[in-house]
Amino acid sequence: MSMRCAVFASGGGSNFQALLDRKAKGDLSVEFVLMIGNNSKAAAFDRARSNNIPSLHIAPSHFHSEEEYAQAMIAALTEAQTEFIVLAGYMKMLPSRIVKEYRNKIINIHPGLLPAFGGKGMYGMNVHKAVLEYGAKISGVTVHFVDEEYDHGPVIMQKAVDVLDDDDAEALASRVLEAEHDTYWRALEDIALGRICVDGRRVSVSAGGVASSSPG
Numbered sequence: 001m002s003m004r005c006a007v008f009a010s011g012g013g014s015n016f017q018a019l020l021d022r023k024a025k026g027d028l029s030v031e032f033v034l035m036i037g038n039n040s041k042a043a044a045f046d047r048a049r050s051n052n053i054p055s056l057h058i059a060p061s062h063f064h065s066e067e068e069y070a071q072a073m074i075a076a077l078t079e080a081q082t083e084f085i086v087l088a089g090y091m092k093m094l095p096s097r098i099v100k101e102y103r104n105k106i107i108n109i110h111p112g113l114l115p116a117f118g119g120k121g122m123y124g125m126n127v128h129k130a131v132l133e134y135g136a137k138i139s140g141v142t143v144h145f146v147d148e149e150y151d152h153g154p155v156i157m158q159k160a161v162d163v164l165d166d167d168d169a170e171a172l173a174s175r176v177l178e179a180e181h182d183t184y185w186r187a188l189e190d191i192a193l194g195r196i197c198v199d200g201r202r203v204s205v206s207a208g209g210v211a212s213s214s215p216g
């Protein structure tokens, strides 16, 4: 039985699309059962619709308290029999109740090599600008479990991307995004196939994992 995943997205959802494409190719043994977004204009909603994935617009401002907000999310996740949550460009901190209920069952992708260039405010172009301003020679992608702190949970997979001498933030962002699209599905597939073992902060992938890059 494939793992039932909910995807949370706030924006364009190119990572969501890359996962959908991998699933269509037969590379990803998960079922996308729900998409939740906090921004009704997010293109991710169109991607959900065109793939017949039920979607829900849930934003903190719709509720009187964090508890009601969390409860609405839990109800939707439970109804869809969600086993696992994939954050794909989700710009809101998840209520801690969700993190608790789905401990080590929520992943995020960050456009940098954590723990560098992570934390509150470090998202999107801010990351790439900071990498260039610092003069780092390598940036990349981190897939990690989500805990109560920004960009902090155990690291599952990382992929390095060279910073080139003539890079501007846009050029670096687009190479990193390409690497994201080639990395996120590998981590998710390893999890879906039960190949991931978590021991505190140490995450290992058993033999036969899909961590190594291949064209595609």
Ligand code: GRF
Pocket (backbone or CB within 6 Å): 009, 011, 012, 013, 014, 015, 016, 088, 089, 090, 109, 110, 111, 124, 177, 180
């Ligand atoms: C990606 O860079 C991802 O690393 C970050 O948010 C961005 C989302 O892009 N978490 P997209 O919406 O998947 O195109």
